[in-house]
Amino acid sequence: MLRRDQSIFFEQCVAERLVSMQFYDFRLAPSPTKVRIFLAEKNLEIPTVIVNLRKFEQQSAEFLAKVPSATLPALELDDGTVLVESHAICRYFEELHPEPNLMGEGAKEQALVLMWHDMATLEGYLGIQEVYRNGQEYFKGRALAGPQGYEQIEALVDRGRKRVEVFFDKLDRRLGESPYVALDRFTYADIAAYVYQGFAKRAVGTDPAGGRDNLTRWSEMIAARPAVNTATS
Ligand SMILES: N[C@@H](CCC(=O)N[C@@H](CS)C(=O)NCC(=O)O)C(=O)O
Known part of the structure; x- marks a missing residue:
C-alpha cells in the first residue's frame, strides 16, 4: 500500500x-x-x-x-x-493510516462520526435503495444486492421517497448548526452523506440540495475538495 x-x-x-x-x-x-x-x-x-x-x-x-x-x-x-x-x-x-483523521479522535468524536454515518446510511441510503431497487424493471428479482434474488415490493418505492425527504431535511437542519455533518471538520460522515446525496440525484431523480440551503452550501464545499474531485471524476 x-x-x-x-x-x-x-x-x-x-x-x-x-x-x-x-x-x-x-x-x-x-x-x-x-x-x-x-x-x-x-x-x-x-x-x-x-x-x-x-x-x-x-x-x-x-x-x-x-x-x-x-x-x-x-x-x-x-x-x-x-x-x-x-x-x-x-x-x-x-x-x-491514522492521518489525516477521518473517523474522530477519542470516544465522543468517534461516536458522533459513527452516529451520523449510521443515520445517513440507515435512513438516507436505505431509503434511496428502496426507491431505486423496487421501482425499476432492471432490478426485477434483484431488489437487494447479493446472490439471493429477492423480489421487488412496490409499496417500498413511496415509503423510500418519504424516508429520503425526511432524512435530507434532518441533514439540512444539522448543517444549519454545524459546518460539517458530524464534527466541526471534515470526516467520514461527510463522505457518506455526500455520496448518498449524489446517489439520490441519480436514483430518486431529485437533488436533495434543491431548496435546502445548508445542504447546498455544504455540498459545494465538499465537491471542491481535491480528493473528492479525484475520486469522483
Ligand atoms: N453495505 C454494503 C453495501 C454493498 C452493496 O450493496 N454494494 C452494491 C453497490 S453500491 C453492490 O455491490 N451491488 C451489486 C448488485 O446489486 O448486484 C457496503 O457498505 O459496502
Whole structure:
C-alpha cells in the first residue's frame, strides 16, 4: 500500500507484484465511491480491479469464489483475507493510516462520526435503495444486492421517497448548526452523506440540495475538495 506521491515506485511494485492487495471497485456505485474518497483523502493508492455491475460481473463464478456476498466494494488483503462492507474497509485504512483523521479522535468524536454515518446510511441510503431497487424493471428479482434474488415490493418505492425527504431535511437542519455533518471538520460522515446525496440525484431523480440551503452550501464545499474531485471524476 503506497501513497500517491510515490506513484512511479508504486507502478513498479504493481508490475513486479510486490503489492498484492486488491481493491474491487465500480465507479458508478455509491458504496465503493465512499471508499475511493476515503483513500484519496488519505492520499493512498491501492491496485484496483473494476467489476462491472452493469455487466453483472459480480455474479461471475470467479468473483463469487472470492466475494460470496457478490457486492462491492471488496478489499483482498495480502494474506488472502477478503473484506466487504465499505465501513469495515474504511475502518481498516483508518487504523493503518491514522492521518489525516477521518473517523474522530477519542470516544465522543468517534461516536458522533459513527452516529451520523449510521443515520445517513440507515435512513438516507436505505431509503434511496428502496426507491431505486423496487421501482425499476432492471432490478426485477434483484431488489437487494447479493446472490439471493429477492423480489421487488412496490409499496417500498413511496415509503423510500418519504424516508429520503425526511432524512435530507434532518441533514439540512444539522448543517444549519454545524459546518460539517458530524464534527466541526471534515470526516467520514461527510463522505457518506455526500455520496448518498449524489446517489439520490441519480436514483430518486431529485437533488436533495434543491431548496435546502445548508445542504447546498455544504455540498459545494465538499465537491471542491481535491480528493473528492479525484475520486469522483
Ligand atoms: N453495505 C454494503 C453495501 C454493498 C452493496 O450493496 N454494494 C452494491 C453497490 S453500491 C453492490 O455491490 N451491488 C451489486 C448488485 O446489486 O448486484 C457496503 O457498505 O459496502
